[in-house]
Amino acid sequence: MARRWVLSLLMIQIIYSSILVILGPFAVAASILPAFRDSFSTWIARFISVSLYSGIGYLIMYLCGLMQEYALQSEISKYQVLVGTNGTAADMAKMAVFAGNGILSFGTVIVVFLIGAVCMFTVPSISTWIISTSGISSATSSFGRGAATVAGVARKASGSFL
Incomplete structure (x- = not known):
């Protein structure tokens, strides 16, 4: 994956x-x-x-891997409680509650994997936090100001010739 x-x-x-x-x-x-x-x-x-995409992506994958390891360890400990650690008989009451939850019984792992996927989609925005790429807005605004100035000068010049 x-x-x-x-x-x-x-x-x-x-x-x-x-x-x-x-x-x-x-x-x-x-x-x-x-x-x-x-x-x-x-x-x-x-x-x-x-x-910076690859470096940030590897860092995010490492952190998500740590979260996934924790989630899987918690699921393993949950299953050990259900089945018994020493090969004892399973507690059927706990097993019924676990089976009744459906997909929510495995919810921690699913949530952590979804968080990992969402975090991977944020790599481009995180890289723009590190290196700001908002210079294009200042270029377009200065172009707009320059165009307005040229239009004003052209209007005044055309008015003086008439």
């Missing part, structure tokens, strides 16, 4: 890195323009953020 997560995470990292490498020269070219002066630094931040 963990092997699939690793392979899918590495595949996403390779795809994103490839796209960023292809678009890197465009970011350099666009950073020459005043409105997009932050595009190259944003590209670098995104490239570093994508490069």
Whole structure:
């Protein structure tokens, strides 16, 4: 199961890195323009953020593995209480309560595995916490301000010629 997560995470990292490498020269070219002066630094931040995916993913998988080990150990101790540790006869009253719970009797393990899956989906957002990639918003806002200034100058210039 963990092997699939690793392979899918590495595949996403390779795809994103490839796209960023292809678009890197465009970011350099666009950073020459005043409105997009932050595009190259944003590209670098995104490239570093994508490069952190595998390290963050391994850390999250390690922590989730520890939680899963604890959940499985608690399930084993629960089963030992039900069956008996020394090969004694099973307590049928406890067994009936356990069987009556259905899937909730195995709930700790299921919840921990779901938490692990959700945590693996948060790897991209965690990497953007480490390296902020919000520079594109400042580039677009400065482009908007520049466009408004140009439009205002054009309006004043057209009004003076009439």
